[in-house]
Amino acid sequence: MGTTVRKIKGYVIRDWMMSYLFLLPAFGFFLLFVAYPMIKGVYISFFDYSLRDFSFIGLDNYISLFKDDNFIKSMGNTLLLVVITVPIVIIFSLFVSMNIYKKKKFARSFFRGVFYLPAVSSVVSITVVWGWIYHPNYGILNYLTGLFGMEPVSWLGDTRTALLAIIVVLITTSVGQPIILYVASIGNIPTSYIEAAEIDRATPWQIFRKILWPMLMPTNLYIIVITTINTFQCFALIQLLTSGGPVYSTSTVMYGVYEQAFMLGHFGYASAMGVILAIVIGIISIIQFKYFGSDVEY
């Protein structure tokens, strides 16, 4: 009796060991390159950490951040970017998906591919071509608006248009994944629901509002969350198109982190910015889950 129990116990423990062995590579890399840097980021945000210095200064970095007009402006721009981009991405993706999901397989793949193209190309390629399109002298945009009698605009060099110009490019690179997801989830909704509603002479808007939208809720939540995170990460566009200018009108927190850490060498200050950004994203995620996740079960 006792030996069997011991045998089973030994077997179970061997099984656990095997599982840990399988888990070890992924978890090890995760601890070293994700979890540890996260903790270290919080830690060094309390230090005056530059190329020469490393001294504990408590909350000084955070206090200076809240007095730093450029940081406040960057945070404002980041939130503005999210507030404008996310709804447009959702509406545009839904519009495209509703119009293509019924199409034949080839047409569906074609449209999905076209809208995914900017996301799948190198972000540098997208950025440099838009830089040319927006160019005040050689850009095709000013030529086109000129045909309608508009004065040439320095799209990326004017504080009134620069952020808008960035948002347009950001949206083109953001809709690909949502469209793929929406087409897949709309395809999963039983057609009988929609047909029944059509027989009852429901308007397309009613069908959308009462059937499709509620049934797409899990997908909506996922898309809102990933689009928000992607928008917060928007960096290459800004670094390559405007470098945060003119006068910080397109600077975001992510760009500020880059500028402080890698151009000015203020690692402690940049880490504090990163911590605040992570907190803001955490709060926004909680809000999104509260509002959109109430009828989603995972």
Added chain:
Amino acid sequence: MNSTNPLELKSPIIQSKKVSAWKKELTIPKIIATILLILATLFFIFPFYWVVSGAFKLQTVATTIPPEWFPLKPTLQNWTELFKNPVERWMFNSFIIAFAEMAAICIVSSCAGYVLAKKSFPGRGIIFTMFVAAMALPKQVILVPLFTMLADFGWVNTYKGLILPAIGWPFGVFLMKQFAQTIPGELIEAAKIDGSSEIRLFGTIILPLLKPAVGALAIFTFITSWNDYFSQLIMTRSTSMMTLPLGVATLRGEFTTNYGLLMAGAALASIPMIAIFLMFQKAFTQGITMGAVKG
């Protein structure tokens, strides 16, 4: 019997007429929607057309207003100019980094995803929660501390520093776990009764079943790695360690930019990714939907 209920026989026909009549009412919104869809398509394709056509324009043509919609005198000069830079090296770097990350992530993620989905052991819940919680944060938030750590290791401007940190990102584990959950438990039990060792079981039964997910993850990782501009920017110091997108970004002039040359570079930096996407579109689409869409 036949004559008693003529209306009922007719009703399906009447109904289908109703439906088609209702569908006809839709035509005007439908036309507008189609026009909008076509305009959006053109808007998305145009930048790509502009890259490709620009790559064959001389600087004098590229900066002409009104613009030449189609290069009337196509030239290869931009391409010869482009290859005066260490483009082969940049391309090699991009490929080697992407392939190394792809292979490593597929291996560690399928092992971890499998045990997280199919095994029970102490700490499983906590470990999975840690993976998911980390994914909710933008990857770039940890770049500053990560950079200081890699600088301490002396890994800046090395392949190690460019490749290894990306393997820690838990998206692959999450994806493989979701997929491994669909493997029926009986299959694993049966193999165990046959006395297969755990490693053999994984190699002969689990891995073949995970193949579609591994394929999707491979393509996804390749594209993410190719486009990880921020990490590559801070981890490279010398021209010879640059990746193709970084190298192309250096082609922008400080005061004047040769747009033809820049477009040739832009085209080259995107071709591998677009080719891979077109070749594996199905697996890729699956990969994107797998983690998110239920059913």
